[in-house]
Amino acid sequence: MSKYLITGGAGFIGSHLAESLVGRGHSVRILDNFSTGRKENLSAVSGRVEILEGDIRDRDAVRTAVAGMDFVLHQAALVSVTQSVENPEETLAVNVAGTLNVMQAAREARIRKVVLASSCAVYGAGPIPAREEQSTMPLSPYAASKLAGESFALSYYSSYQLPCVCLRYFNVFGPRQDFHSPYSGVIAIFIARAVAGKPVTIYGDGRQTRDFIYVGDVVRANILACESDRADGRVLNIGSGRGRSLLELRSELEALCGVRMKLERSAPRTGDIRHSRCSPARARALLGFSPQTDFRAGLDATVRWQRDGSELKTP
Numbered sequence: 001m002s003k004y005l006i007t008g009g010a011g012f013i014g015s016h017l018a019e020s021l022v023g024r025g026h027s028v029r030i031l032d033n034f035s036t037g038r039k040e041n042l043s044a045v046s047g048r049v050e051i052l053e054g055d056i057r058d059r060d061a062v063r064t065a066v067a068g069m070d071f072v073l074h075q076a077a078l079v080s081v082t083q084s085v086e087n088p089e090e091t092l093a094v095n096v097a098g099t100l101n102v103m104q105a106a107r108e109a110r111i112r113k114v115v116l117a118s119s120c121a122v123y124g125a126g127p128i129p130a131r132e133e134q135s136t137m138p139l140s141p142y143a144a145s146k147l148a149g150e151s152f153a154l155s156y157y158s159s160y161q162l163p164c165v166c167l168r169y170f171n172v173f174g175p176r177q178d179f180h181s182p183y184s185g186v187i188a189i190f191i192a193r194a195v196a197g198k199p200v201t202i203y204g205d206g207r208q209t210r211d212f213i214y215v216g217d218v219v220r221a222n223i224l225a226c227e228s229d230r231a232d233g234r235v236l237n238i239g240s241g242r243g244r245s246l247l248e249l250r251s252e253l254e255a256l257c258g259v260r261m262k263l264e265r266s267a268p269r270t271g272d273i274r275h276s277r278c279s280p281a282r283a284r285a286l287l288g289f290s291p292q293t294d295f296r297a298g299l300d301a302t303v304r305w306q307r308d309g310s311e312l313k314t315p
């Protein structure tokens with residue numbers, strides 16, 4: 001049994017991590033300021049995780065949270081690209097200075113490893129499939145902040161030998177992903193519209209593609225990164241390696257929900273990239289990681305959660 005701190009543990013991905021780790025018999029502490037995270041996300045592990053309400057910008061709160069832990073899964077971040085464009089300073093403070101606080105506290109507490117949630121956003125409009133060794137091209141303050149967070153984490157590995165792994169998540173989807181905001185993940189929004197019998201808006205021709213990965217697979221990638229030392233000091237893509245267009249997504253959902261989804265077309269959004277897809281080779285080679293959840297099964301679980309709150313058990 002190990003002790004895990006999950007920053008941002010009340011959020012979409014963090015709460016799945018918490019549930020899975022508790023299910024495996026580990027001890028879990030969460031540090032979250034509940035800006036986008038919600039207590040209800042943790043209802044399945046209520047009373048079985050320690051919850052500290054605090055901010056990663058607050059050094060003392062981070063030190064207290066990290067003390068006595070074996071591993072830190074650092075998920076807390078401002079995740080909205082739009083918000084980062086409107087207020088880059090706040091994104092810098094949370095995603096960069098906050099990450100530095102986490103690394104410094106982890107170093108002082110001699111944590112065994114920090115696994116950092118990074119993002120495919122660091123690739124911008126770079127070549128497809130995105131490979132970890134290619135140049136990055138952050139197109140938003142959010143992307144820049146994720147890249148800076150990675151750099152700090154890797155610098156702690158080389159300067160202080162603090163083991164760390166940076167996981168560049170592609171488009172994660174699954175139950176508990178917020179679907180209320182127009183800036184939520186496209187799958188969450190499409191399902192919400194399908195379930196409510198409302199039309200979906202497609203910006204551009206709908207042939208833009210994304211690499212979708214189910215949240216349970218992202219959880220597995222984090223656990224593998226803790227359990228093996230082969231990826232220490234490395235950056236890894238965590239995606240499916242397959243691009244799916246928004247039109248394909250709509251057809252899958254129509255088949256699953258048994259409805260016809262009306263489309264509303266709108267002009268392409270500035271800054272939206274056309275295609276995103278990863279090379280999953282490095283994560284496979286170093287961690288033996290490849291996604292196990294079939295896309296349709298993941299969609300089905302997400303639809304069921306949006307309809308009636310039921311969920312697939314997180315692996």
Ligand SMILES: NC(=O)c1ccc[n+]([C@@H]2O[C@H](COP(=O)([O-])OP(=O)(O)OC[C@H]3O[C@@H](n4cnc5c(N)ncnc54)[C@H](O)[C@@H]3O)[C@@H](O)[C@H]2O)c1
Nearest residue numbers: 008010011012013033034035036037055056076077169172
């Ligand atoms: N969801 C995706 O598709 C995706 C893709 C790439 C990367 N990521 C990364 O994965 C991580 C988790 O994202 P998510 O989708 O679960 O988002 P989320 O918004 O559901 O979770 C983020 C959590 O961090 C908390 N938080 C935010 N600011 C904080 C602060 N200053 N101090 C303490 N807690 C704070 C929030 O309350 C929330 O619980 C983020 O680092 C994000 O950048 C997500």
